[in-house]
Amino acid sequence: MAAATQPGANPLAADGRWWRVAGRLYMAIGYVFLVLPIATMIVFSFQKGQFAAIPGQGWSLRWYSKLFEDGTLLEALRNSLIVSPLAATGACVLGFFAAYALNRFMFRGRGAFSVLLVLPVLIPPLILGVAFLGLLSRIGLQGQLFSVFLTHVVVVTAPAMAVIQLRLGQMPRALEEAAWDLGATELQTLYKVVLPFALPGIAGGWLLAFTFSFDEFIIAWFVSGFEQTLPVAVYAYIVGSVDPSLNAVGSIVFALSVLSLIGVELLLFPLLLSRRRTAA
Amino acid sequence: MTADMPPSTAAVSPMKLLGIGLPLLYSTTFFVAPLAFLVVLGFWLVEDFQVVPAFSLENYADIAQHMFAKSNYALAIAQSLWVSISTALLAVLLCYPMVLAIVYVAPPSRHRLFLMLAVAPFWSSYVLRLFSWQILLANKGIINSALAWAGLEHLQFTLIYTQTATRIGLIHYLAPILIVVLYVTVASIDRDLIQAARDLGATRWQAFRRVILPMSRTGLVVSGSFAAIISFGDVLSGALLGGGAGRSVLGSVPLFSNMIMTEYASATNLPRTAALAMILVLVMVVMLAAGAALAERGKVDAS
Amino acid sequence: MDLLSHIAPPRQVDLELRGVTKTFSNFVALEHIDFSIERGEFVAIMGPSGCGKTTLLRIVAGLEAMSSGQLLLRGQDISALPVHKRSTRLVWQNFALFPHLNVRQNIAFGLTLRRYNKAAVKTKVESIAELVQLSQFLDRRISQLSGGQKQRVAIARALVTEPEILLLDEPLSALDAHLRIRMQSEMKRLQQRLGLSFLYVTHNQSEAFSMADRVVVMNKGHIEQFGPPEEIYTRPKTHFVAEFVGSNNIFDGKVVDVQGDLIIVQCADAVIGAAVRERPPGKGSTVSLVVQADKVRSQPSGTAGENSLSAVLSGREFTGSQVIYHLETAGGIAVKMVVQEPFSQAERASINMPMQLYWSPADTVVLRPNIVPSIENMPGGRSYVALGT
Numbered sequence: 001m002a003a004a005t006q007p008g009a010n011p012l013a014a015d016g017r018w019w020r021v022a023g024r025l026y027m028a029i030g031y032v033f034l035v036l037p038i039a040t041m042i043v044f045s046f047q048k049g050q051f052a053a054i055p056g057q058g059w060s061l062r063w064y065s066k067l068f069e070d071g072t073l074l075e076a077l078r079n080s081l082i083v084s085p086l087a088a089t090g091a092c093v094l095g096f097f098a099a100y101a102l103n104r105f106m107f108r109g110r111g112a113f114s115v116l117l118v119l120p121v122l123i124p125p126l127i128l129g130v131a132f133l134g135l136l137s138r139i140g141l142q143g144q145l146f147s148v149f150l151t152h153v154v155v156v157t158a159p160a161m162a163v164i165q166l167r168l169g170q171m172p173r174a175l176e177e178a179a180w181d182l183g184a185t186e187l188q189t190l191y192k193v194v195l196p197f198a199l200p201g202i203a204g205g206w207l208l209a210f211t212f213s214f215d216e217f218i219i220a221w222f223v224s225g226f227e228q229t230l231p232v233a234v235y236a237y238i239v240g241s242v243d244p245s246l247n248a249v250g251s252i253v254f255a256l257s258v259l260s261l262i263g264v265e266l267l268l269f270p271l272l273l274s275r276r277r278t279a280a
Numbered sequence: 281m282t283a284d285m286p287p288s289t290a291a292v293s294p295m296k297l298l299g300i301g302l303p304l305l306y307s308t309t310f311f312v313a314p315l316a317f318l319v320v321l322g323f324w325l326v327e328d329f330q331v332v333p334a335f336s337l338e339n340y341a342d343i344a345q346h347m348f349a350k351s352n353y354a355l356a357i358a359q360s361l362w363v364s365i366s367t368a369l370l371a372v373l374l375c376y377p378m379v380l381a382i383v384y385v386a387p388p389s390r391h392r393l394f395l396m397l398a399v400a401p402f403w404s405s406y407v408l409r410l411f412s413w414q415i416l417l418a419n420k421g422i423i424n425s426a427l428a429w430a431g432l433e434h435l436q437f438t439l440i441y442t443q444t445a446t447r448i449g450l451i452h453y454l455a456p457i458l459i460v461v462l463y464v465t466v467a468s469i470d471r472d473l474i475q476a477a478r479d480l481g482a483t484r485w486q487a488f489r490r491v492i493l494p495m496s497r498t499g500l501v502v503s504g505s506f507a508a509i510i511s512f513g514d515v516l517s518g519a520l521l522g523g524g525a526g527r528s529v530l531g532s533v534p535l536f537s538n539m540i541m542t543e544y545a546s547a548t549n550l551p552r553t554a555a556l557a558m559i560l561v562l563v564m565v566v567m568l569a570a571g572a573a574l575a576e577r578g579k580v581d582a583s
Numbered sequence: 584m585d586l587l588s589h590i591a592p593p594r595q596v597d598l599e600l601r602g603v604t605k606t607f608s609n610f611v612a613l614e615h616i617d618f619s620i621e622r623g624e625f626v627a628i629m630g631p632s633g634c635g636k637t638t639l640l641r642i643v644a645g646l647e648a649m650s651s652g653q654l655l656l657r658g659q660d661i662s663a664l665p666v667h668k669r670s671t672r673l674v675w676q677n678f679a680l681f682p683h684l685n686v687r688q689n690i691a692f693g694l695t696l697r698r699y700n701k702a703a704v705k706t707k708v709e710s711i712a713e714l715v716q717l718s719q720f721l722d723r724r725i726s727q728l729s730g731g732q733k734q735r736v737a738i739a740r741a742l743v744t745e746p747e748i749l750l751l752d753e754p755l756s757a758l759d760a761h762l763r764i765r766m767q768s769e770m771k772r773l774q775q776r777l778g779l780s781f782l783y784v785t786h787n788q789s790e791a792f793s794m795a796d797r798v799v800v801m802n803k804g805h806i807e808q809f810g811p812p813e814e815i816y817t818r819p820k821t822h823f824v825a826e827f828v829g830s831n832n833i834f835d836g837k838v839v840d841v842q843g844d845l846i847i848v849q850c851a852d853a854v855i856g857a858a859v860r861e862r863p864p865g866k867g868s869t870v871s872l873v874v875q876a877d878k879v880r881s882q883p884s885g886t887a888g889e890n891s892l893s894a895v896l897s898g899r900e901f902t903g904s905q906v907i908y909h910l911e912t913a914g915g916i917a918v919k920m921v922v923q924e925p926f927s928q929a930e931r932a933s934i935n936m937p938m939q940l941y942w943s944p945a946d947t948v949v950l951r952p953n954i955v956p957s958i959e960n961m962p963g964g965r966s967y968v969a970l971g972t
Contacts, residue, residue, distance in 0.1 A: 008292060012438060013455075019484060020385050021410070023384070023386075024381070026377055026381050027382065027386070027394070028380045030374075030381075031379045031398075033455075034397070034401050034456075036412075036416065037401070037404070037409045037410075037412035037413055037416065037452065038400065038401065038404050038412070040415065041404065041408065041409075041412045047495035051415075051420065052415040053420060053425035054422055054429050055425075055427035055429055074465045092300075094306055095303075097298060097303055098299065098300075098303040099297065100299050101300045101303075103300030104295070104296075105299070107296070107300065113300065113304065116304075116307055116311075116312075116550035117303060119311070120311055123315075124512070124513030124564065125513065126513050126514075126540065126541075126560065127315075127318070127559070127560060127561055128315075130540070130553055130554055130557040131317065131318040131546075131557070132310075132314050133550065134314060134317050134550060134554055135313055135314040136314075137331070137550065138317070138331075142430045145377060150310055151310065153306070153310070154306070154307070156757055157303070157306075164573045172677065172679065173495070173772065174677060174679035176679065177673075177675075178673070178675065178680075178681075179681075180645075180666045180667045180670075181645075181666060181672060181673045181741075182667075182672070182693035182740070182741075183668075183697075183744065184743060185667055186293060186294060186295050188294075188696060190295065195445040195681070196681075197684040210516075211402075214405070215359045215405045215406055216409075216517060217515075218406050218515055218541075230405070231407045234408060234411070235516070235519075236406045236415070237522075238407070238410075238411050238520055239519070239520075242415075246408065246409075246411050247412075249408070250405065250411065250412070253404060253405050253408060254403060254405075257403040257404060261402070261403050262577060267398065268432045
């Protein structure tokens with residue numbers, strides 16, 4: 001029996017109830033799988049028992065208070081909240097310059113330049129971690145939070161640049177020309193016209209870069225020392241003991257990430273979905 | 281695209297210099313140099329706890345000696361290959377129907393919502409997610425204790441510290457990326473083609489096999505290769521869920537990536553670690569090449 | 584008698600282009616462009632797409648570099664001056680307004696680039712806004728404006744910086760037809776009121792002809808003709824101009840007789856007389872004759888000395904503002920004629936109806952092959968230049 005032939009209609013829809021039921025069921029199971037660890041983390045951060053199990057032993061905030069008393073994890077969280085925003089900022093600076101240059105100038109080696117900046121994302125972080133440690137220890141820059149900053153900038157510049165490039169690509173060339181024509185120098189045009197235009201892209205790129213840096217484990221593990229970022233400290237904790245405080249810190253991190261990613265969603269998705277060039 | 285400043289302006293545009301120069305400088309110093317140095321580092325030695333420049337094959341010789349004995353690197357590499365490839369296959373096999381369901385069952389207005397939900401795991405830290413999996417999968421963890429409480433003791437399992445658990449962690453890590461990539465692939469398949477097949481009397485299954493599947497092929501192969509390579513280089517799932525040397529068909533063998541990490545942690549022999557890393561790179565390049573060859577063959581077959 | 588009153592004041596030249604050429608690696612975009620614009624003149628550059636008119640405008644603005652030549656603005660050589668230092672201002676087709684600024688800030692942009700007095704800027708912006716009737720829109724966001732309003736903001740933004748010449752790149756193309764026509768007269772009025780030179784690029788003939796004091800017709804990178812609109816319309820100098828401008832009939836033929844200031848030309852089966860200004864072509868030379876479609880008539884009948892042609896009506900074209908009849912002679916010559924049709928359809932001419940056409944030799948422009956070498960005159964190609972040039 002032929003399906004309805006309206007343009008745009010789902011050709012696999014119409015009848016076929018069983019397929020739909022199967023599809024919905026599969027999706028439900030899939031999403032449960034995806035969401036399970038997060039739900040677990042949040043629920044069990046409020047559980048009284050030392051060992052997570054069902055049935056639980058009642059609700060309590062003891063793990064949150066332990067988190068704040070103990071301080072190791074909190075300190076690591078603080079470290080991450082220092083390094084990652086800085087790394088995201090560094091990535092946005094480099095990413096903006098690169099995106100602007102790629103957008104405006106036709107130069108020899110344009111493709112290679114672009115590839116070079118994206119390459120760090122494609123190389124396994126384990127390799128990068130060893131490599132970074134190698135060079136940094138040679139120049140005495142290893143084992144500090146600063147080392148994490150330096151290396152993270154390399155890795156998160158690519159996503160930041162991608163988002164900024166997306167936004168700059170929407171800028172009509174006449175906009176800069178108009179500014180020049182009216183008497184603005186290149187620098188003036190940059191901060192009076194280009195930067196305001198690129199701002200949503202820069203903000204989205206920053207949030208994306210921040211998220212990637214915040215969660216990054218292996219490179220930080222190699223290059224940091226006594227001052228650990230959060231993933232490194234968490235790892236040490238897990239390997240060392242089973243402590244539900246981790247659920248507490250996880251829930252806090254989750255809340256932070258949700259906030260920053262809602263920001264990304266509000267800024268990024270409109271950019272990604274709008275293909276029209278805004279000609280004022 | 282923005283406009284090129286005409287040559288009649290004095291000198292070279294400063295933005296051109298800065299825009300290209302600054303990122304280039306940073307990338308060269310902190311990306312290219314470390315990687316180049318890594319290669320060199322593999323030939324250096326450690327004397328009296330100090331890294332000493334040399335040109336020695338001692339690290340590689342030592343590794344070669346331990347390939348099939350003592351540290352058993354070969355087995356670890358085999359374990360890594362086995363786990364990563366099987367994980368990639370499984371991940372693709374599990375995510376593909378998910379994507380098909382989103383594209384063809386879910387109403388189009390909801391696609392964006394479902395994609396965002398699929399990316400949700402990204403909203404929490406990977407390492408913390410693995411901790412959750414730990415307490416979920418532990419022998420007396422959440423799932424097992426829930427089963428006991430429900431009177432289903434016979435369903436209880438011992439998954440923790442096996443490579444199966446590692447796979448669960450990896451698939452959970454890969455799922456968001458795979459779903460997004462596969463969604464883009466499947467969503468771009470022209471609905472008119474499917475419609476045409478259906479009009480010609482094809483059943484759903486036939487339409488899938490003859491139209492959707494072949495057109496998804498490249499996307500499947502590419503995301504599968506991606507998944508394999510990411511899994512191969514991963515350390516966290518293997519360490520936290522696999523227990524460092526998780527049990528698998530090949531035995532309780534650590535993953536090669538975990539091995540590099542633990543060896544560094546215990547011996548802090550950087551040149552040796554660098555040499556091991558180079559071997560990892562080598563295996564990965566081979567995997568990449570194989571993946572590319574598969575993709576090419578897929579393209580030729582499909583055309 | 585005051586002798587001085589008979590001497591016109593010297594005309595000032597605002598913009599002068601000398602030998603402006605622009606070549607790319609594989610083709611020539613502009614070839615040796617020479618012309619000048621006088622103070623307060625409205626000059627339109629008109630031509631088909633790809634003729635180089637926009638490139639020329641951008642070179643004057645400084646947004647593109649020329650390969651060779653000179654640009655003089657009010658006597659000063661600006662050839663090497665970067666765009667942001669020139670006192671030319673460009674108005675874009677798609678307005679190029681800054682989306683993050685409101686109307687007032689857009690207009691004030693050019694003024695705020697140097698150290699400025701806020702009060703003075705405010706006054707200037709408000710007076711220019713009044714000039715273009717934007718006073719009540721000053722605090723609106725750009726996205727809230729209509730096309731016509733946006734165009735006026737673009738013009739105000741350029742004018743407030745007191746440029747020495749205003750360059751306009753098809754500024755009305757993005758507007759709908761009736762708004763276009765209204766803006767045309769507004770723009771012309773503004774230009775005359777300011778006494779500012781305008782260099783206006785367009786591909787729309789009626790726009791160019793209704794606004795401009797002089798028109799530059801361009802084709803394939805060079806100037807075909809430069810002069811007042813009536814001259815271009817009634818006295819085309821090249822084959823291209825004759826075909827491109829207005830609705831013209833072009834008859835090719837050979838000169839069979841020369842009688843003083845009249846030449847007799849044989850075109851297929853017709854004999855046509857054409858009035859010549861000076862230096863008539865010799866007997867036997869090949870010429871093209873150009874007759875405007877609205878100079879051809881079927882009534883009243885022709886007088887002595889007028890050309891007469893027998894043709895049959897083969898088609899009728901309704902262009903909205905005119906009705907054009909397409910006719911064909913027995914010898915295969917195609918003729919276009921603008922007509923005023925009778926209101927009732929019954930009285931109108933019908934297809935295949937024979938008609939007698941008349942027009943005056945004075946309305947017949949003569950073009951002859953130009954042997955001066957140019958791109959068009961490569962072996963095999965010919966360009967026709969009118970007599971009397």
